[in-house]
Amino acid sequence: MLKAAIAAALLVTGVPAFAAPPAPAKSMAQILDASPSEDWRTIDPENTLYLQLPGGRVIIELAPAFAPRHVANIRRLVRQGYFDGLPVVRVQDDYVVQWADPEGKRSVGAAQRTLEAEFERGFDRALPFTALPDPDTYAPRVGFTDGFPAARDPATGQTWLTHCYGMVGAGRDNGADTGGGTELYAVIGHAPRQLDRNVTLVGRVVSGIDLLSSLPRGHGDLGFYQKPAERIPVIAVKIGADVPAAERIDLKALRTDTPTFAALLQNRRFRRDDWYKAPAGRIDVCNVPLPVRQRHSR
């Protein structure tokens, strides 16, 4: 018989304190099953990118609250067909997958090739933020804004998205303002938080990250594929709102400003099931699950 092994990690239950013996506790699945429908938000199809890869579909939720110029530019590029057929050119282990125009010759049409950077932005009370009390190595404060992992610095009044697994950013050259969204990358390894505030993050993979993370690694410098034949074609990229209804996916994300999300956080900090012996009591902003439910629209 196969040992449950660390497999049990995702079947665990939890209570929000080191009480002993633990009170009957809900599992993460039970917490989500019991959540009211108003704790879930519909992801706006206008804010999604559908990437068709040979192995299946990847869906990205864009983050216009943090990168409005980049998101608008990416929408324009997508609607012109800019990305269709451009390949994955780079897969660097424990780091990123990147898709781009290898020759840099494709026209950006009515879009822009480069934009002013959107590394961080100001915040006020209008911008929601569910702060984590847990200490973070890189930022004074971390938490979640509209379902995205984010950080804040009260001293500067600035906030920014954090480079967690599955986050998507806009590659750039040495100049801060040389990105624009014409080439994009997704994080497929331990969170490279040193990139925070150095690249414009534009969104997060909400479905199909495994299609990117399991691609063959490139063996050139920085994980670039050495031969054009190794590249993986991204067959087509569309804005979700432009996808025919029959092919569209209805995506609902757990709101990060709800009691359900708070319960989920406690569940993951204090795992009190039969498997865990020493609950961590804390959680890293990049270890927090961000549940998304999906079903075909029809």
Added chain:
Amino acid sequence: MLKAAIAAALLVTGVPAFAAPPAPAKSMAQILDASPSEDWRTIDPENTLYLQLPGGRVIIELAPAFAPRHVANIRRLVRQGYFDGLPVVRVQDDYVVQWADPEGKRSVGAAQRTLEAEFERGFDRALPFTALPDPDTYAPRVGFTDGFPAARDPATGQTWLTHCYGMVGAGRDNGADTGGGTELYAVIGHAPRQLDRNVTLVGRVVSGIDLLSSLPRGHGDLGFYQKPAERIPVIAVKIGADVPAAERIDLKALRTDTPTFAALLQNRRFRRDDWYKAPAGRIDVCNVPLPVRQRHSR
């Protein structure tokens, strides 16, 4: 022309302060190239596992200082041929790859099927530890012991290995003492630090982690492959010392108690090259590179 994009991330240089303008700084490659040979230790072939996969070879360095019983038991299992032909049964995205006996029928012979857990151990001055000043979410203190990422709690006098990318552990059932090394897993995602002190870590992948991390994900619960045909065979597992000299790899790891390693840490905290605009100033214990040089013995 392809943008340098975040590719530049690994070509960076650094100086150990926010001095402006930056002094001429060495790149990580330059720091390593300038390192004296005594800053490198030879990885003991008796402490290595060679896994032959269809795609190539993975090499693991075992950690007898932290898990002496498990390491001795794994050596015994390997030398009896226990692991030869056993497959990868599970690949869970952003989590672990696990190889094991799917039927649990294989004899462990003179080895043991289960062992007392080795989740943590005491420390004294004899156990080297290069502490990081950087804050950590999960542990009071983090750093490196003999090239392995580790944590310490001065209040309890205990130390343990940390679940960073590439770390290898011994799967277990619900009981703490139900592991033993008959099934092993490697971390292939964001560090699941909640597993620290809950599973016995036995080593670290020092070569070929990409052969594990790029395997197709399993679509069963917890990433188990649903059909036996999906499993990836681990053709053979050997102790490095038992591999014929012509096939053995001479592995040298940068010592983590050297000025070279200290310089590398500063280089990674304060990236001051042309690409980085906002050096993090801090580093996560699981974001520290642990360089290994390899060449064929002959």
